[in-house]
Each structure stands twice: as structure tokens, then as C-alpha cells.
Amino acid sequence: MNKRWGILAAALCASLVFGGCQKESLNDGDTGETNTNKTDSKVNEKQSNLDVLQPLAYGNVNGLNLEPGTTLSIIGRGSSSAYWKEVEAGAKQAVADMNKALGYKGEDKVKLTYSAPGTENDVDDQVNILDEELARYPAAVGIAAVDSGACAVQFDLAAENNIPIVAFDSGVDYQDIAAMVDTNNLEAAATAARKLCDSIDDEGEIALFVHDSKSTSAKEREKGFLDEITQNHPNVKVVKVYHLDELEEMQKEIAGVPESGEQPDTEEPAEGADAPESEADSGSDITQEEVVKYILEKNPSIKGCYTTNEEAAKLAVEACESLEREDMKVISFDGGKDQLELLKEEKLEGLIVQNPYGIGYATVVACARAVLGQGNEAVVDAGYTWVTKDNMEDAPIARMMY
Structure with missing residues (x-):
């Protein structure tokens, strides 16, 4: 029995493949938005990214019966790198799966807004984006904070309006978030x-x-x-x-x-000489x-x-x-x-x-659970793995690359 479990564990470990530009609001036909990029074709090839989420419940949309027309807002740290594109793809797929499961079409679809600052370190831009999203009164917000302490005022405002906050990828100092979705x-x-x-x-x-x-x-x-x-x-x-x-x-x-306060160790410029700029x-x-x-x-x-x-x-x-x-x-x-x-x-x-696709998907699930009052795990672990030149072509790992 122990040997059998060891083989199973080894196989499972092999599958644990894990761990900006201008502001965008990117949408997809199946998420109730206007962008024509489809994500349905990724369901099968990306399923392994969802199978390693812990708890496993965050890898599917079962029982997430959101009201027609619900809007969810996801705010990343950036949008241009491969990592953030995978986060976005995972989030959009979760909403597409939700709409399919609920049979929502047209205006009834659950809608997703994905936004991000121009660069990954732009705190002010991200705070401005959060202000704009809260002004639209989404049902829930997921955010990967550039600065862990910069959004406290906005989070208080969200709480006053019963808008749950889910942190992902990078945590926040705020105590009353609904969940944290992240790599360990x-x-x-x-x-x-x-x-x-x-x-x-x-x-x-x-x-x-x-x-x-x-x-x-x-x-x-x-x-x-x-x-x-x-x-x-x-x-x-x-x-x-x-x-x-x-x-x-x-x-x-x-x-x-x-x-500051120190004097430069240089000689005074000769009379008539130009001072350095x-x-x-x-x-x-x-x-x-x-x-x-x-x-x-x-x-x-x-x-x-x-x-x-x-x-x-x-x-x-x-x-x-x-x-x-x-x-x-x-x-x-x-x-x-x-x-x-x-x-x-x-x-x-x-x-x-890491598993950015899984992070994006699980963040949407956590937002939906918070909206429905279903409760969330404090931390959702997305997983990671060690990749080298020798194992990067192995099938379980190659499927997880982005």
C-alpha cells in the first residue's frame, strides 16, 4: 500500500506544474463582454492547471448560481507579460464556464472586467483603477496589489457597499478580505x-x-x-x-x-568654470x-x-x-x-x-463564493514546480508553460 501511494504521489508531483502596458478592460463573448477572443478551446489543455488547486473546489464553478447580469472586477498588477495574460485567461475561462453552466446568454451573462496599470510597479495607477471599478459597483473585486498597504481607504469603501475583496498573487495588509489566492x-x-x-x-x-x-x-x-x-x-x-x-x-x-547631509568630496570648480549640471x-x-x-x-x-x-x-x-x-x-x-x-x-x-491560469480562475471562483455568501478558504494555494532544461519538455510540465 505504501509503495502504491509513493507511485501515486510521484505521479501527482509530476503534474504540479507551478508553484504592464496601458490600462485595459478586456472582455470575451462568453463572459458577457465585447472582445472576440475565445477561451473555450483552452478548457481541456488547461484542466491540469485547475486540478492542482487546493482546495480542489476552486477549480470548478459548481454551485455558483450568480444572479443574471452580475459583474465581477479583476485588477492585475500588469497586463503585458505572459504571466498576467495567463491570469486574465484563467479568470475569463471561469466566467465563461459559469455562463455555460447557468445557461446565461445576452444581457443575462455574468460579466467580467479585467483591468491593470500600465506598469507592474505603478501604485497610483492601480489605486485609480480600483476607484473607477468601485464607482461601477461590481458584485466583487479581485486585486493583485502593487503595494500591500495602499488601498485601505478603497477597501473600507468597498466594505461599506457590501463589495467583497479577494486578494490574489500579492496580498494586502487589509484584514477583511474574503480570500487570498496565491503561490506559497x-x-x-x-x-x-x-x-x-x-x-x-x-x-x-x-x-x-x-x-x-x-x-x-x-x-x-x-x-x-x-x-x-x-x-x-x-x-x-x-x-x-x-x-x-x-x-x-x-x-x-x-x-x-x-x-543627504553629506558634502561631496570634490574640489571647487575653478573661477569662471561652469558648475556641473x-x-x-x-x-x-x-x-x-x-x-x-x-x-x-x-x-x-x-x-x-x-x-x-x-x-x-x-x-x-x-x-x-x-x-x-x-x-x-x-x-x-x-x-x-x-x-x-x-x-x-x-x-x-x-x-x-507558478500557476497564473489557476490563480485567475480561482480568484473568480472566490469572488463568486463571496457574493453568494458561501464562505471561502482563507488561502487558496495555486501550486508551483521546479523546471530545468532537462524536464521542460516532459509532457506534464510542457502543458503548463505559458
Whole structure:
């Protein structure tokens, strides 16, 4: 019996494949909206993404008898990357499945509005979007918060109007959300730490490139990684943790601009000479790519990099290529097309692949359950898996790539 369970568990593990642009409101004919992109064809090929959701009830729309014409609002962190397109696709499929199950057509259809800020770190844009969506009085809102503490006023307003809030992908500080749909970022980050340490023989210096300093997902992916290093890898040293929203600070460091209150260690310009321009001195023309390159160049002993999303991974790989550091081991989160290509080219050591399609689908289910007063699990786990060049073509894993 134990052997049989071991085989079943191994098979199940093989299937656990997981873990912007301008604002858009994207719709689909089956969701009651106007976009003509259909998602019905994805039902079968994406079913495995839904089968690993925990609890399993969030992978189907059974018993979600919403009133005709109900509107749900989903607000992502962005909309241009492969990850966020998968979140959107999962959400739209859940609404399409709901309409099909309920037999709703025309104006009776449950409607979905998917919106997102222009870039993934634009807090103000996302808050404005949330204001606009609440002004339309949707039945429920799902949001992947850019800043975990930025929307408290809006959430209070939603509560006053009996609009439940479901957090997904990145949590919020607000206490009264209906549910949280997410990857177990602490556990996934610890896995990434172990894999990176294995790749550098559990010894040497490493750097972290984290997608921001404000979101819950970023904080957890940083904490889970650092905790694993501190507790179990005494010969590995983290020499730098850089957040991608700290560009201005690093620009000044590279340009040699002193911190506030300090005097620059420079000679006074000769009489008649032009004073240096403040904009040039600030380093404001230094790009994100140059910052990452500067960090690696300044620390030539770094053997490995941990990056927490697609953007960070690309920056690290580009910097390594520029510095001709083919020996650098780079590990990242997410599994979009560009990252898979880098994996094939052995420019990435491995990926923590999440389940954005499942996250989007489960978020809609959680919203519907909240509207119906059915109750929700506090946390819905979407899962993740470790993907390398050696296993990325395996059928169970390949079906989950995005």
C-alpha cells in the first residue's frame, strides 16, 4: 500500500506544474463582454492547471448560481507579460464556464472586467483603477496589489457597499478580505534558494534582484530565500539585495552623489568654470540594465543570482552577457516564453514556475463564493514546480508553460 501511494504521489508531483502596458478592460463573448477572443478551446489543455488547486473546489464553478447580469472586477498588477495574460485567461475561462453552466446568454451573462496599470510597479495607477471599478459597483473585486498597504481607504469603501475583496498573487495588509489566492511564495523561494546553492556547490557569494520593495509577493520571495540561506547554507553569502523600484537610489550611488547631509568630496570648480549640471550629477540617465551590470561588476566574486520575476531575470541575464559571465548561475520565478528560451539556451539554471491560469480562475471562483455568501478558504494555494532544461519538455510540465 505504501509503495502504491509513493507511485501515486510521484505521479501527482509530476503534474504540479507551478508553484504592464496601458490600462485595459478586456472582455470575451462568453463572459458577457465585447472582445472576440475565445477561451473555450483552452478548457481541456488547461484542466491540469485547475486540478492542482487546493482546495480542489476552486477549480470548478459548481454551485455558483450568480444572479443574471452580475459583474465581477479583476485588477492585475500588469497586463503585458505572459504571466498576467495567463491570469486574465484563467479568470475569463471561469466566467465563461459559469455562463455555460447557468445557461446565461445576452444581457443575462455574468460579466467580467479585467483591468491593470500600465506598469507592474505603478501604485497610483492601480489605486485609480480600483476607484473607477468601485464607482461601477461590481458584485466583487479581485486585486493583485502593487503595494500591500495602499488601498485601505478603497477597501473600507468597498466594505461599506457590501463589495467583497479577494486578494490574489500579492496580498494586502487589509484584514477583511474574503480570500487570498496565491503561490506559497515562502516555500517556493526556499526551494529556489536550495537549487541556487546546489548550483554553486553550496559555497560563495550571491545577489538577489527582487521585482519591488512594496508588494507582498516580493517581500515573501525575498524572505523565504534569505531565511533558507541563513538557516541552512552557512558558506553562502548574500552580498546584495536590489529591488527594481530602487532605481533612483542606485543611480545616485553610481554617479557618486552623496547622501543627504553629506558634502561631496570634490574640489571647487575653478573661477569662471561652469558648475556641473545637477541632472547629470544625479545619474538620472543611468538605466536599470546599467544598474544591474554595475552591481555585478562591483562584486566580481558573485557566483549566482536569484531573480523574482521575468523582468528581473532578463536584466540579470543581459548583465551577465555584457560582462561575459557565462559561468553565472541565474534562477528565477515565472515561466513565460522568453524565460523558457533563456532556459533552453542555458542562460538560466532553472525556474520556479507558478500557476497564473489557476490563480485567475480561482480568484473568480472566490469572488463568486463571496457574493453568494458561501464562505471561502482563507488561502487558496495555486501550486508551483521546479523546471530545468532537462524536464521542460516532459509532457506534464510542457502543458503548463505559458
